[in-house]
Structures are given as C-alpha cells and as structure tokens.
Amino acid sequence: MSTTNTPKPAPSGPHRLRARRIGIDTQYEAVVFMHKECSVCRSEGFTAHNRVLLRAGERHVIATLYQVTTDLIAHDEAALSESAWLRLGLQDGGIISVSHPDPVESLGQVRSRIYGKQLSDAALRSIISDVVDGKYSDIHLSSFVTACATRPLDHREILALTKAMVEAGDKLSWKSSVVADKHSVGGLPGNRTTPIVVPIVAALGLTMPKTSSRAITSPAGTADTMETMAPVELDIADIHRVVEQEGGCIAWGGAVRLSPADDVIIRIERALDIDTEGQMIASVLSKKIAAGSTHLVLDVPVGPTAKVRSAESADALSAGLMAVAEAFGIRTRVTIGDGQQPIGRGIGPALEAYDVLAVLQGAKDAPQDLRARALALAGALIELAGAAPEGQGETLAAQTLDDGRAWAKFQRICEAQGGMRKPPRSTHRRPLVAERAGRVFEIDNRKIAKLAKLAGAPDDKAAGVELHARLGSSVSAGQPLCTVHAESPGELAYALHYASANPGIIRVEEQ
Helix, strand or coil: CCCCCCCCCCCCCCCEEEEEECCCCCCCCCEEEEECCCHHHHHHCCCCCCEEEEEECCEEEEEEEEEECCCCCCCCEEEECHHHHHHHCCCCCCEEEEECCCCCCCHHHHHHHHCCCCCCHHHHHHHHHHHHCCCCCHHHHHHHHHHHHHCCCCHHHHHHHHHHHHHCCCCCCCCCCCEEEEEECCCCCCCCCHHHHHHHHHHCCCEEEEEECCCCCCCCCHHHHHHCCCCCCCCHHHHHHHHHHHCEEEEEHHHCCCCHHHHHHHHHHHHHCCCCHHHHHHHHHHHHHHCCCCEEEEEEEECCCCCECCHHHHHHHHHHHHHHHHHCCCEEEEEEEECCCCCCCEECHHHHHHHHHHHHCCCCCCCHHHHHHHHHHHHHHHHHCCCCCCCCHHHHHHHHHHCCHHHHHHHHHHHHCCCCCCCCCCCEEEEEECCCCEEEEEECHHHHHHHHHHCCCCCCCCCEEEECCCCCCEECCCCEEEEEEECCHHHHHHHHHHHHHCCCCEEEECC
8 A cells, every 4th residue: 555645745743644544444443544554653652452542623533543564654654443533524634643541540440350240330431431432442341241251240230330331321202101122032043033023013013213334243134034134224314204204213222322332342242252241131131221212022942052041041031131121111032942043944134034024025935933923022011011901912923914014014114214125145155965864863053053153144244054853853864954055265264164074063862
C-alpha cells in the first residue's frame, strides 16, 4: 500500500496525526495503526496494545493501538479500523489528536471479582457504562466475562447486572397493556420456533415486538435465520411502524440500543465459547425489559448434549429466570422441552429458514417436531396473555397455523420489514453416510453444531448441516445420515475433516 501520493501539509500541533481509512473490519472494537517511530508514539511512550484516546472535533473514541515498523503507514499518519473511522465520522486526510485516555476505574472492580469480591450495584453500573462507551478492549471484556463465569453471579448481582444493562440503552413502550414475547435459552440446533410463533400470536391480535440475537455459540441465531427471509436491521422507528401495522416483528436486537452492552458481551462469549447462567439471565431479560415485554414464555431444552443437561439444572435456571423476570414485573412461564437431538432438519441460517417456511406453508414434508415445538410455545404464550383459556392455547395456535392466517401474517411482516426474499442454497454439499446398518442411538448436539459452524455457518447463510436421520430410526449401511452444506470447497473440506475425526456425531448401533 503506497504512502508516496501527492504530499499533504503535515498536521500541526502536538499529538496530531492525519487520519487514514484502511478498511479493516474489527467488528465493535476500535483499532488504530501508527508507526512505531512516529513522534506521538515516541513522546507519549505508546507501545502495542496500549489504549489510546482519539479525538476528531467533538467526537472521540478509545482505540487499541497496533504499531507498524515498515513504510506501510507514514510517520504523520494514523490508520483507523472501520469501527473507529465510522464512530469518529472522519473523511480521508482529516486531522485527529491522539493521547492517553483517563484510567478506566471500573476495571478495578473486575479485578476485585477475580479475587473473590462481589460486585455492588454501583460497580456493575460503572462497568456496563464503560463497556457501552467503548472503554473496554476485547481483553478487558474477556476478563469481565471470565470473572463472572468462574464464580457464578448471585441473585442480587444478576438483578443489578440486568438493571444496569437496561439502563445503559433505549427502551420501547407500547400502547397495549399486554406485550407478548418468547425466548429459547439455546443449545439445541435447529430450534427456530420464533418465526412461527410470532405470526401465530400476531394473527390472533396480540402485540409481539420480537427482538432476537445473532448466534453466540450456535450455527444460527433467530436474527441470522430471519435475515435470509427479510431484513432484520430495523431501527426503533421501523420497529414501531411494523408492529403498529402488523402486530409483530422479528428484528435483530443489535441494530437498536436495547441493552447495547449485550451484543458487545455476546461477541466475547462467542469467541470464548462461554455462556454462563448469570450472564444468560441478564442477557435474555435485559432485552425483554427494554423491549417493553409484559408476558414471556421461556423455552428450556434439556438433554445430555444440550446447553442445559439435566432436570436439576433446568429447574435452577428456570427459577433464576422467573425470579428476575418477576422482579421487573414480567409475567413468565417456562416450558421444559426435549433437548436430546436437533429440532427440524436444517442447522444453519438458510437451512433452518426452509424448515420454518415448510411449517408455515403447511407443506406435507414439513418437520413435525419443529411444528409441535412452535405450537406448544405459541399455545403457552396465548394462554399466558389471556387470549385463550388454560389448556386451549395450543389448539387455537394450531387452527391459526392450519387455516393459513399465520403464513399470511408472516408474509405481511416480512414485507413491512423491507420485503420478503428467498433463502439462499449452498453450492457445495457432501453426505455423511452410515458405516453400518442399525439404529440411530445418539446425535451429539454440540458436535453437529460445530460441524455446521466449520462448514461456514452462520456467516455463510447457506452453510450448515441437513439431517436425514432421527433418534431411533433404522438405517442401512451407506445410507446418508446428514448432508454438509458449504459455500466454498475449502470450508466443506474443513468440515468433512472434523467429521472424519469425530465419527460419533451421529452414532449408529447394531440392532
């Protein structure tokens, strides 16, 4: 990359450098690249990985510094990542000042928790405020996530964390006194019930403004799947417009400032493959509280390779979720579901979307387990919201699905969100076949989710795994158990290498 274009006047004044956009995507973290021998680095004693304060006019951002020792970056330049560039609102050649930021006092609270001290309400408010303000690097965020995982948060800390996350962002308010919502705690591939539940509930006249997350440790989040069928990056005005028009929406929560710390923390949890109970409760409920939810159904799948592995763990998590929800005035019901195997056939955004569409359209080959799970959750929510007597919610939900009202409502929601589109199809596929005849004895949720991620999901929307066999089904030698979908030969090969090294992903035992 050349730095020998027409010379520009050197920036005047101490700590001032010419800004340059280099197009590096660092997601949320702001990053700046400077020459190691530039006057600012030498005078301020900056070294790689220092946190530095960048100012441009009235805007400022704290960025992580990386240093260059070649002529890739001139001595009078500061090259900025996309995150830093956009937050500063810069134009090429603009002048920025670079200096030491004030110490991040809340990091002392994070360190104290590592050594066994509980976090006070004020400490958590300070931490979350600094996270939202971008004062925490990824290293700092990792420390916070780990500190809350090694010693689980107690009930008071979870309440305080939830409240701090809500207060750090915007809130939605609705005219209706009943605002319905549902959430799955995750850990079960293919469990994509939200795009089925929302149109059922909205078709019955209830209000359901659903804000969903992208994948944390899974091959697809609800927002990832919905995005293959319609836009999900709605702002607050768009969410209000869609919900006022259609009664419900399915939007990505990260596109609005509803509990903005959550998506920052989720990104770190995804990288660390950590999703602890206390942070999960705060993550789930802070979004629900900020979205204005009043009635909430929580789906907790339980299975030996699900996120929640035992009835005892499910009871503990359910109690924690309900206690925090009720403390904030949300009426809550928890449904414990079978988590022994994936739901539906598809694992990955587009593959799961095709399952959703099959259920909504009443296709003969629609996955019946996905239909049944969605109807159970919709029925529970309808009853909780008072739209059906106890014991009759699931029947009403099934009628709404079977007579086409839910499918019609889903199409209108998609159009209101920006237009319905067809999910993509993969260009590279390879089946995994049974090595022997027998019965499917086990499907490892975690390993099959990893297989789908190695194939490219969720970033590659068409990538993932398509299941052909279920628990208890009989298979013959050479029969396909599943098909791996990818968008490039390299990712397909990578996933297949993992499958060959882990033959027990789908375990077949002789009958």
